[in-house]
Amino acid sequence: MAIDGKVALVTGAAMGIGLAIAKRLAADGAAIAMVDLNGDGVEKAAEELRASGAKVTTFVADVSKRDQVFAAVENCAKELGGLDIMVNNAGIAGMCPIMEITEDEMNRMQAINANSVLWGIQAAVAQFRKAGTKGKIINASSIAGHDGFPNLAAYCVSKFAVRSLTQSAAKEFGAEGITVNAYCPGVVATPLWKELDEEFAEKTGSGEGDTFEAFAAGAVLGRPQQGEDVANQVSWMAGPDSDFMTGQAVIVDGGMVFR
Numbered sequence: 655m656a657i658d659g660k661v662a663l664v665t666g667a668a669m670g671i672g673l674a675i676a677k678r679l680a681a682d683g684a685a686i687a688m689v690d691l692n693g694d695g696v697e698k699a700a701e702e703l704r705a706s707g708a709k710v711t712t713f714v715a716d717v718s719k720r721d722q723v724f725a726a727v728e729n730c731a732k733e734l735g736g737l738d739i740m741v742n743n744a745g746i747a748g749m750c751p752i753m754e755i756t757e758d759e760m761n762r763m764q765a766i767n768a769n770s771v772l773w774g775i776q777a778a779v780a781q782f783r784k785a786g787t788k789g790k791i792i793n794a795s796s797i798a799g800h801d802g803f804p805n806l807a808a809y810c811v812s813k814f815a816v817r818s819l820t821q822s823a824a825k826e827f828g829a830e831g832i833t834v835n836a837y838c839p840g841v842v843a844t845p846l847w848k849e850l851d852e853e854f855a856e857k858t859g860s861g862e863g864d865t866f867e868a869f870a871a872g873a874v875l876g877r878p879q880q881g882e883d884v885a886n887q888v889s890w891m892a893g894p895d896s897d898f899m900t901g902q903a904v905i906v907d908g909g910m911v912f913r
């Protein structure tokens with residue numbers, strides 16, 4: 655297995671894309687530190703992984719808080735013996751026309767989606783240095799980190815920020831053999847999109863599922879993206895076949911945004 659014996663920490667691992675990534679990296683042979691704000695959710699998800707034979711630990715943290723992210727990494731190193739792969743996945747979305755975005759909403763989106771990635775990079779690099787190891791950092795950006803979308807401006811800003819952090823960190827830590835990349839999914843069938851679809855329905859009068867379907871229909875491959883599609887990409891980014899890639903924010907979206 656490609657990452658047999660490695661240790662991976664995944665944030666936002668209780669459900670959606672993070673859970674799919676945790677399952678896939680466990681199947682690839684890694685021990686997994688599952689981190690989430692939702693303690694019951696992450697524990698339930700961990701039980702599922704343990705039942706399939708994976709070595710898993712859980713930790714409750716709010717990734718927008720620097721000290722909590724550092725504590726999550728420290729716990730991972732203590733429980734699982736180190737850290738090799740840091741997946742800064744946790745995030746939120748929110749539908750809001752530009753003219754209605756408040757200071758609080760802008761700060762919340764930035765703190766949870768972008769600042770969290772900065773804290774995750776810092777905590778992982780501190781651990782890699784302490785252990786004298788190289789490592790891989792993999793961040794969640796989005797097609798919304800490459801293109802601006804109407805009614806999603808605050809989200810887009812936070813995902814563009816992840817792309818820029820990914821580039822800066824790749825340049826700062828490349829000499830230490832630490833790689834930093836981002837995955838950029840399209841429209842993935844997860845609880846996040848269910849909530850977003852409901853927000854669009856409430857604010858625009860669209861029917862349940864209509865917004866998700868309309869967005870997903872933009873993919874030339876003709877089906878909505880699944881968490882497993884993202885996990886396949888992250889599996890490659892976490893493994894040795896991507897060793898010479900750094901600073902990239904790679905779109906895998908079924909053919910929706912072309913770069």
Ligand SMILES: NC(=O)c1ccc[n+]([C@@H]2O[C@H](COP(=O)([O-])OP(=O)(O)OC[C@H]3O[C@@H](n4cnc5c(N)ncnc54)[C@H](O)[C@@H]3O)[C@@H](O)[C@H]2O)c1
Pocket residue numbers: 665666667668669670671672689690691692695715716717718743744745746747766794795796797838839840841842843844845846847
């Ligand atoms: N679903 C999509 O279409 C899509 C597309 C592109 C990028 N993304 C990105 O992928 C990542 C995962 O998205 P998803 O669709 O799986 O979302 P989701 O809402 O389905 O799951 C997110 C998980 O993150 C956790 N979380 C939320 N805020 C947190 C916090 N402050 N601290 C710790 N954990 C927290 C939640 O409890 C949940 O378990 C996000 O960064 C998202 O922006 C998603």
